Amino acid sequence: MLKFWFAIPFWQRVLGALLLGVFTGVLLGQDASAFKPLGTLFINAIRMLVVPLVFFALINSITSLADSSKMQRLAFKTVALFLLTAFIASLIGLTIGSLVPWGDALQLTTTEVRQRDIPPVADVLTGLIPTNPVAALAEAKVLQIIVFAVLVGIAINQVGEKAEPMKKLVNAGAEIMYAITRMVLQLTPFGVFGLMAWAVGSFGLATLLPLAKFIGAIYLACLLHIAIVYGGMVKVFGAMSWRQFFKAILPAQLVAYSSASSYGTLPVSFKVATEELKVSKNYASFVLPLGATINMDGCGGIFPAIAAIFIAHIYGIPLDTMDYLLIAGTATLASLGTAGVPGTAMVMLTVTLSVVGLPLEGIAFIAAVDRIIDMMRTATNVSGDLMVARVVAKQEGLLEEPEQAEQATGMASR
Numbered sequence: 001m002l003k004f005w006f007a008i009p010f011w012q013r014v015l016g017a018l019l020l021g022v023f024t025g026v027l028l029g030q031d032a033s034a035f036k037p038l039g040t041l042f043i044n045a046i047r048m049l050v051v052p053l054v055f056f057a058l059i060n061s062i063t064s065l066a067d068s069s070k071m072q073r074l075a076f077k078t079v080a081l082f083l084l085t086a087f088i089a090s091l092i093g094l095t096i097g098s099l100v101p102w103g104d105a106l107q108l109t110t111t112e113v114r115q116r117d118i119p120p121v122a123d124v125l126t127g128l129i130p131t132n133p134v135a136a137l138a139e140a141k142v143l144q145i146i147v148f149a150v151l152v153g154i155a156i157n158q159v160g161e162k163a164e165p166m167k168k169l170v171n172a173g174a175e176i177m178y179a180i181t182r183m184v185l186q187l188t189p190f191g192v193f194g195l196m197a198w199a200v201g202s203f204g205l206a207t208l209l210p211l212a213k214f215i216g217a218i219y220l221a222c223l224l225h226i227a228i229v230y231g232g233m234v235k236v237f238g239a240m241s242w243r244q245f246f247k248a249i250l251p252a253q254l255v256a257y258s259s260a261s262s263y264g265t266l267p268v269s270f271k272v273a274t275e276e277l278k279v280s281k282n283y284a285s286f287v288l289p290l291g292a293t294i295n296m297d298g299c300g301g302i303f304p305a306i307a308a309i310f311i312a313h314i315y316g317i318p319l320d321t322m323d324y325l326l327i328a329g330t331a332t333l334a335s336l337g338t339a340g341v342p343g344t345a346m347v348m349l350t351v352t353l354s355v356v357g358l359p360l361e362g363i364a365f366i367a368a369v370d371r372i373i374d375m376m377r378t379a380t381n382v383s384g385d386l387m388v389a390r391v392v393a394k395q396e397g398l399l400e401e402p403e404q405a406e407q408a409t410g411m412a413s414r
Contacts, residue, residue: 010188011371017189018196018368025200032201035194042191043360045184046350051140053177054351055149060174062153063167074396078287081388082295083332085233089225089301089380090328096221096302097309102210142355143326146333181347188346188367195364211369214310218373221302222380230387238390240277248276249386256382260374262292265382273386278400279393287392291385298377298384299345304331304352311353311362323356330355345370345377 005013025032130136130144137145156163156170231242238245252272256265266288273284308327312319330352346367353360366373393399 010185011374013189014192014367014370017193021193021196022200022205024193024197025202026205028197029201032197036198038194039191039198039361039364040194042187042194042364045187046346046360046363047140047354049177049181049184049347050142050350050354051137051145052173053181053347054142055137055145056170056173056177058146058149059153059156059170062150063156063170074283074286074392077392077396078290078388079294081392082291082384085225085229085384085388086295086297086301087328087332088229089221089297090305090331092225092229093221093302093305093331094309094324094328096217096224097306100213100217100306102213102310102313140354142351143330146330185346192364192368195361196368199365210310210314211365214306214366215369215372217306217310218303219376221306222298222376225297225302226380226383230383234387234390238387238394240390240394245277245387245390248272249383252382252386253379257375257379260371260378262378262381262385265378266292269382269386273389274400277386277390277393279389280398280400283393283396283398284389287389288385291381291388295381295384295388296345296348298380300331300348302380303345303373303377304349307349307362307366308352308356308358310366311358312356314362314365315359317358319356326355327352345374 008016021035024035028034128143128147130141130148133144133148135141136148156167227242231245234240234245235242249272252265252269255268256262269288269292270284273279273288274281279287305327309319331348346363349363349366350360353363
């Protein structure tokens with residue numbers, strides 16, 4: 001029985017759970033609320049992950065980056081451009097999410113009471129530094145945890161060999177959390193079934209109508225980001241026309257969209273980068289695997305921003321300017337902190353919702369259509385990897401001359 005269950009692709013299990021939950025909600029009506037504890041179990045399991053996962057994963061990503069290449073200048077430029085585009089992506093996501101007329105077809109309530117006390121900006125900035133890191137971990141103050149984890153990661157790199165035991169401990173902790181995350185994500189179909197059965201049974205089929213707008217908003221934001229941000233940067237800084245760039249990377253985009261896997265697209269991305277974009281093989285070998293790990297414009301920038309606004313709307317929770325700034329900043333940093341985590345987008349959304357104080361129950365609605373969204377998110381991420389490869393290679397003189405490119409192509413065909 002278990003073999004049959006796990007033989008079904010994960011996204012199909014989640015989609016099937018959504019449909020079964022809708023059918024159960026329509027059939028049983030208010031009695032379908034009996035399945036809500038399944039959703040509560042799923043949400044509690046995700047809450048359990050946030051603090052240790054972000055702490056270990058962020059430190060591990062910083063310490064691993066130091067050893068991934070001796071080219072510190074290239075590493076700095078590459079990561080800086082990744083984070084810049086992630087921040088821009090989050091702003092685009094916030095803009096699109098704010099402009100979409102979500103409607104009032106679905107209005108849910110949450111048992112959580114969100115405090116709306118708005119602290120002064122000075123208090124927010126000073127509050128980023130934890131006076132007691134242990135208390136910050138215990139109280140799940142994610143922003144303080146991120147700051148402390150960054151400082152620990154930098155310190156480990158500076159100490160060097162003496163900190164090697166700590167580095168191994170953090171790496172082991174990160175791997176353990178990745179394994180637990182994989183376990184927890186297996187609960188997604190059950191959580192989606194329980195929450196959808198409860199929601200449809202309590203509020204009717206109108207529950208599903210906002211999802212179409214949500215998917216459309218994600219696709220629109222991703223397409224705008226790819227066309228304007230990537231196309232503009234590669235033209236201004238990469239010395240390549242908009243049309244030439246997108247014609248060159250189309251094969252990688254198609255593979256990324258159909259497979260929904262940045263790692264699975266790496267062979268095609270490498271071919272495109274070296275043969276079409278003329279990026280040197282040495283730099284392509286560095287930037288593309290790194291980008292597949294930490295460049296999350298779709299998963300970490302656009303998706304959490306629009307999802308946070310969507311969830312706030314369906315629960316009737318107003319967002320202010322400070323909330324928008326927290327969403328943008330947290331989504332950008334979390335894209336580095338949850339690098340390499342299975343179900344990255346889900347984890348990053350959990351972190352963002354926790355920081356802003358939005359109910360995590362809303363994740364179940366988004367998880368139900370995650371496969372459709374993930375295809376576009378992955379195509380966006382891969383497009384960003386190739387843009388950064390071309391731009392940094394151009395700025396650092398790492399583009400192959402036509403003669404070199406021809407030689408490399410000739411050798412590859414032998």
